[in-house]
Each structure stands twice: as structure tokens, then as C-alpha cells.
Amino acid sequence: MVQTMINNELKPLRVVEKQFKVNENFQTNSKASVFYANNFNLWYGEHHALKDIQFNVQENEVTAIIGPSGCGKSTFIKALNRMVELVPSVKINGEILYRGRNIFAADYAVEELRTKVGMVFQKPNPFPKSIYDNVAYGPRIHGIKNKKILDEIVERSLRGAAIWDEVKDRLHHNAYGLSGGQQQRICIARCLAIEPDVILMDEPTSALDPISTLKVEDLIQDLKKNYSIIIVTHNMQQAARISDKTVFFLNGEVVEFDITDRIFSTPRDQRTEDYISGRFG
């Protein structure tokens, strides 16, 4: 972790030529910026996994990250809540601003960042505890002990994740007894319970059946009103259906970033067009 900080200070910010095509006009609306990646680089040991990433994520939008396997989508999304730091060999350079503050700055406590930036993982990963204890986990670690408040947070989060009706009669049963799709929505509820500002989702529906997938997608549409969402997906239709902006990653670089409709109708880079039309990846 210490390495990360030091590395970050080494390289002065330099203005890179834009190697990727960003439509400068589409960000001029009034929405505030949530995340801003500024010349962000990341290495796993010698492997340069993210190269000069630069783009802006705005409030109350769904931003989809697409790209072929191994292009660095998960790495990028895990950099946003500094989860990458769990890998000892990781080195970074450049900065990522969350609401104007560099998250890799030495005085930014990672615990603070992660209460603002929640994450839903690819594989549902509930704790082997009751549904209630799963959802109450976040509030509890942040010091809430009052049973009444916890009850309310749990109910609100489960409703928010569109699973309250399915589980309200068995809140104290083990979450492992639920189906995969239900478990994933419990994980979303668990994430909502820390009252985050941004929700990161790494292929949240890849382990789910079509019906559960639809439920989660509807849910994302709903959540967008109150949260900013960044979602990694391999499913082009899904990206097209649920996202406002789409960013296309290739070999650790941002190739194109634009309004979703435009990416899918009139991509400006040949590689984007090849990818979304299924010609490679």
C-alpha cells in the first residue's frame, strides 16, 4: 500500500494526447462528476494492465464498461474502491478523483472511500450468516447498534434491492439457502445498507438465469435515481438496455467513450464497431 502512495507522487501529471475518441460535447450537461480518472496507470508486477485511463463518470447515471476478456475491466472497477490493493504486486501511477479528491492520496482512508463506493461482485458472495445479519453487516461495522434502526435499514435495503417480499418471512434464515439470483440481490441490499454514493458492479448478472437477470436490470434502472452506477458487462444487449454511457476498453486502454446509443449505433472507432458487432473478443 505504501508503494502505491509513493509511486503516485513520482510522476508529474502530464497532458497526454488523446489516443481515444471522446465526444467533448456530451459531458456539458449539469450533472456533477463522481469519478474522474486522470492518466491512470496500473501494473501487476511487470504487466501493464491499465494504460493512461482518462474519463469521467457522472452522477445518477449508469456507466457500462465493455471489452474483451482480460482487457482490464475488473481491474479498473476494483481500482475505484482500491480493492486492487489487496493484490500485493500492484503498482499505480496517475490519479483517480472521487468527487474531486484523489483516492490514492496518502491521507484518504480506504475504509472511508469504501463506505461511499459500494461493490457488488460477479459471483454472489453473501456471508454464511442469516439474511438479516448479511444486510446489517455494513451498518454494524460502522457502529450502529440500535436494533430499531438496524431493522429499518435492513427492510429499506431489502426493499431497495427488490427482494423484501421474497425474504421478509425468513430474515433469520441462512442466506446460503437462497437461489443464486436471490443471493445476488441480497448482496445488492447489503451494499445499499451502507448508504453508498456509487455502486460498482462487476458482471453482476453473469451467474444468473434470464429472469433473475431481468430483475437485477430493472433494479439498476431504479437505483440510478439515487446512486451512480458503474457496471462491467460482457452482454452487449445489457449494456445497451441499461446504461447511459458506455466505455470500451481494449488491452488496458480506453478506446471509446460516449453516450450508449451512439456507441451502439455509430461508433467512431473501427475497433469498437468490430467488438460490438461480435467480430472479435
Place this chain on the structure above:
Amino acid sequence: MTKYIDDTVVMKRMQSRLRKNKIWKMIFFLATSFALLTLVVLIVRIICQGAGYINWDFFNNFGSRFPEKAGVKAALIGSICMMLVVAPTSIILGVATAIYLEEYAKNNRFNDFIRTNISNLAGVPSIVFGLLGLTIFVRMFGLGKSILAAGLTMSLLILPVIIVAAQEAIRAVPKEQREASYGMGATKWQTITRVVLPSAIPGILTGSILALSRAIGETAPLVVIGIPVIIHFLPTGLLSEFTALPMQIYDWAKRPQEAFQYVAAAGIIVLMIVLVLMNSIAVLIRNKFQKRY
């Protein structure tokens, strides 16, 4: 397309493959039976010899020159008292070390060195630990041949086993669960106490109880420390002298009178009952935790 797998050849080979499978199954079964048979013979022999001496007097008498008057009272209570020192010392130290090594220690040379050496320590003969206990606890700290000195020595002896078992249990907690906890802004300590340890406790307990069973049966370190055999009083505190079951059994077994062989067998039965009880407690605790998690 050429077909490499010819169905007729496959069918022809099938018989010999199945036969081979059966033969190996038999070999493995025989290996298991051998161990099982030895165990059964051992237990039956000991029960036949010793069962006659197991009665209330046997539990209520101190050691004696006369086989019919000899009892395990001092040894049984002594062993239990010693375990009351060994269990908390070794489990607390062992689990704390395992948590440090698995969760906090960075992967550098020094920590690799420690990890390797802890595994090596598990293989050091128990008599060497006895010498260590004699030098440090009995002489240097002046604890004498006390329960405390013996208990600490035994703790050192089983510490590596507990550490390794706890490390394995902690490592077996899925990465995804730690990630989920960290992802919500939990600190390392919160993640350890609320996610890692609850999942790891069944494994830690199983390993610990096995190690404790070893401590209760070990004789060599006690011999080296110089624990007496014949004691006609019950321990009064951590620093009082005592004797332990394996010492008592060893003493009986080496006496010339034939009757003492049967007394020794009776002592072994008592020791085995204690072991079975400890293992059942382990199973009970494990089941309780597995139900909750």
C-alpha cells in the same frame, strides 16, 4: 474427421480397466483394515487386562505399593490441572500467531523463514521440548516441577501444531468473503473478528483438540522435567507439585509385579476415556458452529 477412439477397442479394454479398478480398491481397503485391526487388538487387550481394576476405589485412591490399593486420583486430577494451563496458553498464542502470519504479515523473506520454521518445529522430538522446559521454566524462572512449568512446556510442544492448523483454517476462508467485508469499508480487525474467525473456528478447534490430546498423552517432557510419580496429595495451586496420567501409567508398567500390568491397563483405559471425552467436546463445538454458519 479421423476417429481416434475406436469403440470396439474401448469395449475390449473395458474389462481389464474395470478389473484394475477393483484390485486397487481392494489394496486400499486392506491398508485401512490393517490400521483398524491393530487398533481393535490394542483396545481389546487393554480392556481385557484393565477392566477388572476400574472401580470407584481406583478413581479415589492415590498411588500405592500394593496393586489392589493403587489408584489414579492424583494423576487424573494432575493431568486435568495441567491441561487447564495448556489449553488457554497454547490456543491463544497459536491462534494469535496464525492470525498474524496469515492476515498481517507481508510476504517477505523473514516471514517465509518464520513460516517454514514453525512447520519444522512441529517435527522436533518432544524430549527436546522437555529439555527446553527444564532449562527455562523449571530452572531459570524457578517454577520447579510444578503444574505451571509442565503446562507451559506442553504448550510449547503443541504450539506449532495449533499454529499450522489455525493457519490452514484461516486460509480456507474464501477470498470472496473477505472482499465482501473490505468492500463495505470494514477494517482488517473487523473483517477478522466478524468474517474470518467465525468461519475458521471449527477448523481451529479440531486442530487444537487434536493437539491437546497429544499433550495429555505425552510422557517424555514430563520425565525430563522430573515430575514425580508417587504423590499422596492433590495439587493446591499452579505452583504445587503433581503427577500426570502418562507418568503414572509408565511407572506402573515398569514394575516387576504382574498385577501392576493390569493396573497400568486400567490407567490406560482412564486416559482413553479422557481422550474420547475431549474429542466429543470438539465434535460438539464444531457442530454447534457449523449450524450457525
